[in-house]
Every structure is written in C-alpha cells, then in structure tokens.
Amino acid sequence: MDAIERAGTTGRAPGGRLRRVAALFGACHPVPTVAVTLLVAGLAVAAGQDGSGCVLATAAVLTGQLSVGWSNDAVDAARDAAAGRDAKPVVGGAVDARTVGMAAVVALALCVPLSLAYGMLAGAVHLVGVAAAWTYNFWLKATVLSWLPYAIGFASLPAFVTLGLPGQPRPAWWIVTAAALVGVGAHLGNVLPDIASDLAAGVRGGPQRLGPAAVRLLLPAPLVGATVLLVLGRPSTAGAVVVAVALVAAVGGSLMGRHRPRVPFLAAILVAGADVALLLWQGAALA
Numbered sequence: 001m002d003a004i005e006r007a008g009t010t011g012r013a014p015g016g017r018l019r020r021v022a023a024l025f026g027a028c029h030p031v032p033t034v035a036v037t038l039l040v041a042g043l044a045v046a047a048g049q050d051g052s053g054c055v056l057a058t059a060a061v062l063t064g065q066l067s068v069g070w071s072n073d074a075v076d077a078a079r080d081a082a083a084g085r086d087a088k089p090v091v092g093g094a095v096d097a098r099t100v101g102m103a104a105v106v107a108l109a110l111c112v113p114l115s116l117a118y119g120m121l122a123g124a125v126h127l128v129g130v131a132a133a134w135t136y137n138f139w140l141k142a143t144v145l146s147w148l149p150y151a152i153g154f155a156s157l158p159a160f161v162t163l164g165l166p167g168q169p170r171p172a173w174w175i176v177t178a179a180a181l182v183g184v185g186a187h188l189g190n191v192l193p194d195i196a197s198d199l200a201a202g203v204r205g206g207p208q209r210l211g212p213a214a215v216r217l218l219l220p221a222p223l224v225g226a227t228v229l230l231v232l233g234r235p236s237t238a239g240a241v242v243v244a245v246a247l248v249a250a251v252g253g254s255l256m257g258r259h260r261p262r263v264p265f266l267a268a269i270l271v272a273g274a275d276v277a278l279l280l281w282q283g284a285a286l287a
Helices: 002-026 031-048 051-075 076-080 097-117 121-136 147-165 173-200 206-210 214-218 218-234 237-256 263-282
Strands: none
Touching: 002 051, 002 097, 002 147, 031 051, 031 121, 031 147, 031 263, 051 097, 076 237, 097 121, 147 173, 147 214, 173 206, 173 214, 173 218, 173 263, 206 214, 206 218, 214 218, 218 263, 237 263
C-alpha cells in the first residue's frame, strides 16, 4: 500500500511542480514584466547594439523586472489578502509568500552580474532603477512620492541601453525625460484600479491622495507628453501618426477606466510601445 501511495505521489509530482511554476510566474506581474523586457530589447535594437549585447541587456532587465514583481507580491501578501485579491497566486494559496520572496532575491542576485557585464556604468544605472523599484515596494508606495521610483526606473532603461554601447554614449535628454514620463503614466494606470482597496488598507501614495476621478483625468498627460517629446526630438512624418495613436489610446483608456479599471494601465503599455515603435522607425535614435 505504501509503495502504491508513493508511486501515486510521484506521478502527481510533475503536475504539481508545473502548477507551482505557473503560480510563481503569475506572481511576477507577468504583463508589465514581459512588456518592459520587450521594450528594452527594442531599444537595444534601435540603438544599434549587437546581438550578444541585446541578449545581455534583455536578460539583465528581465531578471530585474522579475525581482521587482516577486518582491512586490511577497511584501504585499497580507495587504492583498485583506483586500480579497484572490486572483493573486499568493493570496489564492497557489504559492507561498516565502517562496516568492526567495525567488525575488535569486532574480536580484542574477540581475547584478548581468547588468554589470553589460558595462560597469550602464549596469550601475540599471541597478539604480531596480533599487528604486524595490524602494517603492518596501516604502515609497505609501507616500506622496510613490511616482518617483517609476520615473527613475523607466528613465534608467534608455540610459542603460546606450551606456552599454561602444564609447558609452549618453542618451539624449528628451529620450530619458520621455521614459520618465511613461513611468509616471504607468504608475497612475497601475494604481488606478486599486485606489479604493489601497485607501482601506492605509496606503496613501500620490494617486490614492488624488482619488480615482483625478487620476483618470491626469493619466493621459504624462503619456502623451512623452510621445510629443520624442517627436520633437526627432521630427518625422511618422511622428504625427504616433502622437495621434498615443492621444487616442491614453484618452480612450482614461475614459474607459470608469468601467474597466485595468484598461488605463494597458493603454499606458500601448503608448509606451508606440514610443518604441517611433524609435525603431527613426533608427539609431538613442545614441
């Protein structure tokens, strides 16, 4: 009987491991993690980085984003449970907070050498962005400066890409500023659906203090502002089209956010993608 039970347990183990891996992936905030990683891959290509450099930059950013996403769910486990966010793997019991926290530490341990291998200065800039995101998870999320880590984190990405190129060229100021604005917009869109539950849990970041109506109205401003900066920095016919797309996506997402709270954040990702498409269209615009 014991042998049969052990055999049955062994037979079920692979499926159980796969479910735990899937739950762990779900706890990393997969949509923003994948989106930011792909955006950096596109930036590296646009900047003229070679194949190995693109792979290294992408791997560094992927591990950094994984560490940020996992640490966020580990830190917020109790708060998410209190808010009834059962869709989150930790709250649903698919994976425990300790495992997610350990995964965050492992990802961060991989991010450091991968970032520095891309270039010492470039790596330092990227790690500042990752550190800002961790600071958000542990502290700034509940303060009026909750937007700042997003601005720093996104601004660090184009600088990371260009500083890893031969000669370590500095990125254009308007690209770094545009990336920071996209980060602020991403923060507003990400927080918007959870403002009510955040306030109930005592989280009073910048958007929570403004309230959902004000955040919906404010959200298009940094996103469209970022796109306009990119177009003014390198004027082109395609730029006008991208501005129109950004305006429709940002304003449309803001309006739809009244009934579909997640739409503004998806709109933010769409606008960021449009900005990267503009960079790709312009060629080596980063350097």
